[in-house]
Amino acid sequence: MTDVDKGPWTVGEPLEAVPEKKTGRERAAEVLRHRILSGDLSPGDRIDLDAVAAEFGTSRTPVREACLTLAQEGLVRVAQRSGVTVIGVSPDTIVENFALMAALSGVAAQWAAGKIDERQLLRVRELHREIRVAAAAGDDIATLNWLFHREINKSCGSLRLQSMLGDAGRMIPQRYFELFPERVPCSLDEHDALIGALARGDGAEARRITEQHFAGASQMLSTYIAQAARNSAATG
Structure with missing residues (x-):
C-alpha cells in the first residue's frame, strides 16, 4: 500500500492493516494520535513512555520518537524534565480539520464523478453492501468504510490530491463510528446518495453530498471533545 492509497474515511491505514509493515514508532504514533483526537487523552494528561512501550512490546526509544512526531503535529509537548504532555485539540481545531477534509474530499468526489469507470463503481457498490451487512450485524x-472512501478518492485520478487527503486525514480520528454508532444510518444513506451521483456523473452533487457527510461528523465530534474537556476539568 503506497502513501497515495491513504485517505479517509478511516484515514491513514486502518489500525489492523498490514501491521507487519509498520515500525514500533509508526504504530505508537498512530494509536496515540487516535487517542488524543478522540478525546481519550485530554489536554494536560501525561504519556507514560514505559507504559506505552510495554503495551506495544517495544523499548522506550520508538515510543519517544512517536511522541516527537506528535509534537511536530502540535498534539503533545515534549520536555526534558516534565516528559510528554498532551496538548490535545480544541473543538474549533476539529471543525477546522474536518473543513479541510470536506473541501478536499468534495473535490475528489467531484472529479471521480467524471472519471470513475464501471469496475471502480462496481467496487464502490460492493463495499457499500458489505458495510450495510456489517452494520446490521453490529460488526x-x-x-470497510475507509476502503469505500479510498476507492472513490482513487477514482479522482489525481495522485497529488490523494496525497493531500492522506496528510489532512491523519488529524481525523480513525475510529469515528466507535465513538458515534448512531451516526451509521445517516452515513449509509449518504453513501447511497453519493453512489447515485457518481453513477450519473453528477460531479456537483457528489461534491455537495461528500461535504455534507463531513459536516455532520464535524459537529458531533467537536461537541464530544468539548464535553470531554469539561468532564476532565471538573474531575481534575
Whole structure:
C-alpha cells in the first residue's frame, strides 16, 4: 500500500492493516494520535513512555520518537524534565480539520464523478453492501468504510490530491463510528446518495453530498471533545 492509497474515511491505514509493515514508532504514533483526537487523552494528561512501550512490546526509544512526531503535529509537548504532555485539540481545531477534509474530499468526489469507470463503481457498490451487512450485524465497519472512501478518492485520478487527503486525514480520528454508532444510518444513506451521483456523473452533487457527510461528523465530534474537556476539568 503506497502513501497515495491513504485517505479517509478511516484515514491513514486502518489500525489492523498490514501491521507487519509498520515500525514500533509508526504504530505508537498512530494509536496515540487516535487517542488524543478522540478525546481519550485530554489536554494536560501525561504519556507514560514505559507504559506505552510495554503495551506495544517495544523499548522506550520508538515510543519517544512517536511522541516527537506528535509534537511536530502540535498534539503533545515534549520536555526534558516534565516528559510528554498532551496538548490535545480544541473543538474549533476539529471543525477546522474536518473543513479541510470536506473541501478536499468534495473535490475528489467531484472529479471521480467524471472519471470513475464501471469496475471502480462496481467496487464502490460492493463495499457499500458489505458495510450495510456489517452494520446490521453490529460488526466493525471502520475498515470497510475507509476502503469505500479510498476507492472513490482513487477514482479522482489525481495522485497529488490523494496525497493531500492522506496528510489532512491523519488529524481525523480513525475510529469515528466507535465513538458515534448512531451516526451509521445517516452515513449509509449518504453513501447511497453519493453512489447515485457518481453513477450519473453528477460531479456537483457528489461534491455537495461528500461535504455534507463531513459536516455532520464535524459537529458531533467537536461537541464530544468539548464535553470531554469539561468532564476532565471538573474531575481534575
